Amino acid sequence: MKLTGAEIFVECLKREGVDTIFGYPGGAVLPIYDAIFQKPLFKHVLVRHEQAALHAANGYARSTGKCGVALVTSGPGATNAITGLVDSYMDSIPTVCFSGQVATGMIGNDAFQEADTVGLTRSATKHNFLVKSVEELAPTIRKAFYIATTGRPGPVLVDIPKDVSTAVCEFDYPETVEMRSYKPVTKGHLGQIKKVATAMLNAKRPVLYTGGGVIGSPGAAEKLAKLARQLNFPVTNTLMGLGGFPYDDERFLGMLGMHGTYEANMAVTHSDLLISVGARFDDRVTGRLDAFAPDAKIIHIDIDPASISKNVFAHLPVVGDVGVVLGQILKELERRESGPDEAALAVWWHQINEWRAKDCLHFDQAMDGPIQPQYVVRKLHELTKGDAIIATEVGQHQMWAAQHYGFKKPRRWITSGGLGTMGFGLPAAIGAQIAMPKETVIDIAGEASIQMNIQELATAMQYKLPVKVAILNNTFMGMVRQWQEMFYESRYSHSYSDSLPDFVKLAEAYGGKGYRVTKPAEVEKVIAEALKNRDSFTVIDFVVAKEENVYPMVPAGAALNEMVLA
Amino acid sequence: MRHVITILVENEFGVLTRVAGLFSARGYNIESLNVAATMDPTVSRMTLVTRGDEAVIEQIKKQLNKLIPVIKAEDISQTEHMEREMLLVKVRAVDNTRAEVLRMADVFRAKVVDVSEASYTVELTGKANKLEAFLRMLEPLGIIEMTRTGPVGMRRGASGFTVDS
Numbered sequence: 001m002k003l004t005g006a007e008i009f010v011e012c013l014k015r016e017g018v019d020t021i022f023g024y025p026g027g028a029v030l031p032i033y034d035a036i037f038q039k040p041l042f043k044h045v046l047v048r049h050e051q052a053a054l055h056a057a058n059g060y061a062r063s064t065g066k067c068g069v070a071l072v073t074s075g076p077g078a079t080n081a082i083t084g085l086v087d088s089y090m091d092s093i094p095t096v097c098f099s100g101q102v103a104t105g106m107i108g109n110d111a112f113q114e115a116d117t118v119g120l121t122r123s124a125t126k127h128n129f130l131v132k133s134v135e136e137l138a139p140t141i142r143k144a145f146y147i148a149t150t151g152r153p154g155p156v157l158v159d160i161p162k163d164v165s166t167a168v169c170e171f172d173y174p175e176t177v178e179m180r181s182y183k184p185v186t187k188g189h190l191g192q193i194k195k196v197a198t199a200m201l202n203a204k205r206p207v208l209y210t211g212g213g214v215i216g217s218p219g220a221a222e223k224l225a226k227l228a229r230q231l232n233f234p235v236t237n238t239l240m241g242l243g244g245f246p247y248d249d250e251r252f253l254g255m256l257g258m259h260g261t262y263e264a265n266m267a268v269t270h271s272d273l274l275i276s277v278g279a280r281f282d283d284r285v286t287g288r289l290d291a292f293a294p295d296a297k298i299i300h301i302d303i304d305p306a307s308i309s310k311n312v313f314a315h316l317p318v319v320g321d322v323g324v325v326l327g328q329i330l331k332e333l334e335r336r337e338s339g340p341d342e343a344a345l346a347v348w349w350h351q352i353n354e355w356r357a358k359d360c361l362h363f364d365q366a367m368d369g370p371i372q373p374q375y376v377v378r379k380l381h382e383l384t385k386g387d388a389i390i391a392t393e394v395g396q397h398q399m400w401a402a403q404h405y406g407f408k409k410p411r412r413w414i415t416s417g418g419l420g421t422m423g424f425g426l427p428a429a430i431g432a433q434i435a436m437p438k439e440t441v442i443d444i445a446g447e448a449s450i451q452m453n454i455q456e457l458a459t460a461m462q463y464k465l466p467v468k469v470a471i472l473n474n475t476f477m478g479m480v481r482q483w484q485e486m487f488y489e490s491r492y493s494h495s496y497s498d499s500l501p502d503f504v505k506l507a508e509a510y511g512g513k514g515y516r517v518t519k520p521a522e523v524e525k526v527i528a529e530a531l532k533n534r535d536s537f538t539v540i541d542f543v544v545a546k547e548e549n550v551y552p553m554v555p556a557g558a559a560l561n562e563m564v565l566a
Numbered sequence: 567m568r569h570v571i572t573i574l575v576e577n578e579f580g581v582l583t584r585v586a587g588l589f590s591a592r593g594y595n596i597e598s599l600n601v602a603a604t605m606d607p608t609v610s611r612m613t614l615v616t617r618g619d620e621a622v623i624e625q626i627k628k629q630l631n632k633l634i635p636v637i638k639a640e641d642i643s644q645t646e647h648m649e650r651e652m653l654l655v656k657v658r659a660v661d662n663t664r665a666e667v668l669r670m671a672d673v674f675r676a677k678v679v680d681v682s683e684a685s686y687t688v689e690l691t692g693k694a695n696k697l698e699a700f701l702r703m704l705e706p707l708g709i710i711e712m713t714r715t716g717p718v719g720m721r722r723g724a725s726g727f728t729v730d731s
Binding site: 118119122123126127130132147179180181182304305306308309310313 | 575576579580583584587591621624625628629631632634635636637729
């Protein structure tokens with residue numbers, strides 16, 4: 001069967017099981033858009049900015065576990081996509097981005113809308129390809145999906161020159177991929193597994209510290225829950241790991257790190273065995289490195305060998321898929337005759353519960369005072385029964401959402417962890433809502449972040465997506481202001497959100513529903529009303545306390561146990 | 567510490583930039599980098615010289631292996647290995663210094679590869695310190711220009727560093 005490159009593109013995506021792509025047309029991808037028009041084998045969601053295409057693909061991937069797919073044009077289309085690519089790279093989200101490129105004969109001539117996309121995205125992707133002939137197209141697409149979804153997942157970019165899209169060749173989709181230079185390890189080394197089991201059974205003050213790997217690896221969360229319950233070990237999650245362990249399990253200590261709970265940070269600091277599962281010892285997690293878990297033996301389970309001993313030395317590294325490795329550990333524990341050190345664990349839990357009694361996330365909501373942002377998040381949890389898919393932008397609202405929403409299972413929490421991309425939440429929520437049309441999807445936002453991709457309200461409108469945007473509006477770039485208050489003697493340099501639009505009118509202008517909430521007593525009623533609206537998107541502008549800070553806080557460069565509590 | 571890392575990579579477009587980009591993105595230094603195709607034209611072999619403590623070198627090796635087109639990477643500096651580098655040096659050679667340049671070339675077993683009425687160009691292969699010693703001897707005579715390849719290296723003994731090994 002002879003096909004054009006553009007037709008091959010469509011056929012390949014179909015064979016990869018792609019049901020949705022997010023994109024924006026332009027000159028260099030016209031042949032591909034024409035093929036999509038003529039043979040609509042999957043849904044194409046038209047975004048309003050290429051950055052949003054990548055974030056939406058990211059939201060789609062995170063909510064489903066499938067690979068997110070984006071399609072952008074050459075030059076500015078590709079450069080706009082870069083932030084979204086780096087975002088997916090930092091958070092290890094499987095994504096394939098296709099970009100158009102000027103015709104092969106024009107490459108290097110500074111042609112109209114030409115950019116060195118492969119050069120620009122080399123460090124923004126797990127891998128990238130320039131397809132130089134139509135014969136290479138199908139095998140390259142096959143490899144791109146394979147690389148994006150296996151090992152430590154990540155974004156892969158495929159740059160397709162316009163003449164490759166129009167050239168014709170025999171279409172033959174490779175059934176298998178074999179790459180001698182890329183063979184990710186999934187199973188843990190058995191000798192290491194045995195040592196891990198022994199260390200766990202001997203531990204007196206263990207902590208399971210789990211990250212995005214538990215979300216990304218199928219079945220890992222169930223195995224983690226089984227392991228933690230069987231051994232009665234406390235669990236703390238990174239920002240990326242939230243939902244990897246049920247928030248309402250008594251063994252859950254909450255998030256750790258810069259805005260982690262007192263009990264989580266104290267437990268990690270005083271642990272004698274820290275079991276890192278699919279986490280990467282990010283600086284926002286560890287605080288000052290020399291004071292991080294100083295007495296602990298460190299077990300590090302990760303699919304990426306380069307993550308191990310990068311920031312913190314791992315005494316017992318295990319390279320493998322965390323779901324597989326947790327299964328191996330459970331099996332090994334079954335073979336052991338003795339159980340964990342219960343007497344020591346009882347003492348440890350007693351200590352942890354003392355730390356817990358500090359109630360570090362406590363806040364007061366006076367019914368005649370300003371709305372507390374935490375109160376809004378708690379109410380969102382209550383009225384959605386903790387079952388919504390929560391996306392966020394970046395800043396204080398993100399941390400309050402992480403601290404107060406409470407997640408029961410994986411893939412309900414979609415936040416930009418590594419890169420910290422303002423403007424991520426709305427398009428990510430759109431991607432999740434496209435994937436999960438029946439679910440409640442809420443973007444918890446700040447009034448500053450939301451403006452970075454506000455144009456995506458039009459996308460939400462076009463596809464009749466009932467996405468809710470809950471703006472915690474404190475008229476400040478709150479996290480910047482908080483740092484300025486704490487570390488720059490309250491010199492609020494350019495962190496005031498001046499000239500804010502009327503978000504209610506803005507929502508209406510885009511065709512959706514808008515609410516403004518100024519009193520605590522109205523919070524519940526308006527959320528309930530918004531949740532009922534399935535016909536359009538809803539924006540709720542919560543006017544919240546202006547100078548509320550996120551606590552606890554570990555100042556940058558301080559040790560985890562040097563928290564500012566309030 | 568100085569480390570010599572040999573790397574086998576897919577011989578494809580952009581692979582050198584990926585390796586070089588990794589070093590610049592992560593703040594590692596490249597002292598020298600040498601690359602050419604092997605007997606198997608689909609595979610290139612690099613010899614890369616860098617500096618760093620154990621943890622840094624460990625991280626460099628892991629990051630190299632993480633690059634998709636890298637087939638394997640090995641730090642040979644702690645093993646029995648050999649290194650060779652090539653130097654081309656153009657030396658001023660007039661009247662009384664013409665004989666001196668030839669004498670030096672002879673002592674170092676270097677080869678004269680180009681002659682003109684005012685210069686000799688000499689080729690020398692060896693370890694870095696030999697090359698440096700040679701350059702020191704020539705310097706007073708007047709070096710017009712020079713270029714070095716940076717070292718290539720491999721382990722001693724019968725075993726090989728290949729795709730299948």
